[in-house]
Amino acid sequence: MIDVIGAGTGAPLDPTARAALDAATLVVGGQRHLDAAGLHARVARVVLGPLAPAFDAMAEQLADEHARVVVLASGDPGFFGIVRALAERFGSDALRVWPGVSSVAAAFARVGLPWDDAVVVSAHGRELRTAVNVCRAHPKVAVLTGPGAGPAELGAELVHRADDRTLVVATALGDPEHEHIERVTPPEAAARDWGSAVSVVLCLDESRALSPVRTVAGPSPTPDRWALQETAFAHRDSMITKFEVRALALARIGPRLGDLVWDIGAGCGSVAVECARFGAAAVAVEKSADGIERIRANAAAHGVDVRAVHGAAPTVLSDLLDPDAVFIGGGGRELPAIVKACARRARRTVVVALAALDRVPAVRKALGDAGFSCDGVLLQSSRLAPLPGDVSRLAATNPVFLLWGDRHTAAPCYEGAVH
Structure with missing residues (x-):
């Protein structure tokens, strides 16, 4: 049996967990x-x-039936913690978990x-872009930090993309001498050296x-309906993607939590808004000033x-981060x-709506030349x-x-500029 004890955020140990720790023959944990x-x-x-050497030492110790192995972890080890890796190596039946806060x-x-109502996303050993997109799309996010994915890096990504957010940086949680909670703006976070003691960063639209009041925890539920009627949006002279087209476009875009979607030639932004309703971070590019206001x-x-970008494509696209999908x-x-x-x-995907038959071949060629498999329909x-x-x-x-193109190979890395 392996006792996994969560500690380090200020709550005292359960007496039974303390007894297991006192009886241990091997204790594994951070320094x-x-x-x-x-x-x-x-x-x-x-x-x-590294987990492998530690797990090998545990396996060797467990060969002795009298051994008592304890793993010390931060907070709740079953929440983005070591319980998953331990269960994969030793089996969940071999674990007795004592969660902390x-x-x-x-x-x-x-x-x-x-x-x-918070969205929790881990950037520890993972790509930071997912955490950034979640922070852009949702008003209350907790980001679990890691090397190269701390407050400075998160703040730098949000400076020009979600500058209305407040970052709450929690350092050394549970340490009576070093715990520190600080509210900063994304630019302030980006300008600091935070060291390695940051526990978690809260990203808030205050x-x-x-x-x-919520019934289901986590992000807002996905919308109960989509491809909304045109009357659900302010638009000019029927310059809006019709709901039949929007329905199929959304099916091909597949917007989801952690994605970034571009809506190019957005008009009133109906596609961008619908993607944002599914939890994606959305950017709407529109060349008319009145369109930006709509x-x-x-x-x-x-x-x-929805981040509204005033300008003409493709010129302004170089200032944007790479998207998962584009409409x-x-x-x-x-x-x-x-x-x-x-x-x-x-x-992942590019979806194109067009009325002119003459432009279909050029669009198909552009998608094919970029390595996309292309398909399409005429909607009447x-x-x-x-x-x-x-x-x-x-x-009528x-x-x-x-038309739509799906990428089947790894996307090239074009991170764009810093804005």
Whole structure:
């Protein structure tokens, strides 16, 4: 049996966990946990670094039926912690877990906020971009930090993309001498050297830090419906992607939590808003100033964050981070160049809506040349429309070509500029 004990965020050990620690023949843990555990002199110790050597030492010790092995971990070891790796190596039946207070729970407690509505994302040993996209899209996020993915790196990524966020940096949680909680802006976080003692970073839109009462914990539920009617958006002269087209476009884009989606030639931003409703970080690129205002108004009306970028594609795209998926709903004569630029950068999918038959071959070629498998349909729909006498007719909408390309190989790394 392996006793896994969570410690280090300020709560005292359970008496039974303390007894297991006192009876241990081998204790595995980080140096600070070993130093603070009050171990007797004769107990064997392994400082936890790479898991494989530590696990091999545990396996050797467990060959003796009288051995008592204890693993010390931070907070709740079953929450983004060592329990997963231990269960994979030794089996869950071999574990007895004594959870402590997780660093996320402790950090939110220190600032007096509930966290049933928070999104928790780990950047420890993982790509930082996912954490950044979640922070851009959601008002309350806890980021578990790691080397190269701490407050400075997170702040640098948010400076020009979510500068309305507040970062709460929790350092050395549970350490009575060194614990420190500090609120900073993304630029302030980016300018500091935080060292290695940061436990967790909370990223907050403080205007929305208290949500209504929740039934299900975690991020907001996915929308109960999508491909909303055009009347759900402010738009000009019917310049909006029709809901039939939007429905298939969303199916091909596949927006999800942690994604970044571009909406190019966004118009009123209906596609960007719908992607944001699914939890993705969304950027809407629009060349008209009044379109930018409509995008912002529509995002606010639907309670989501969409970054509106004023400018013409493909010129402004060099200032954006690489997207997971792209929707292109405008472009005119520049459309082939825009598709080429987007296909060069997209990690997963590019979806293009166009009315002109003459441009279909050029779009297909641009997607194919970028290594995408290309497919598409011509969408022709007729909607019910009222006639006098309480009867209906079918009113045809304009036909639209929807083309999409999916990347089947690893995306090239084009991280773009810093803005």
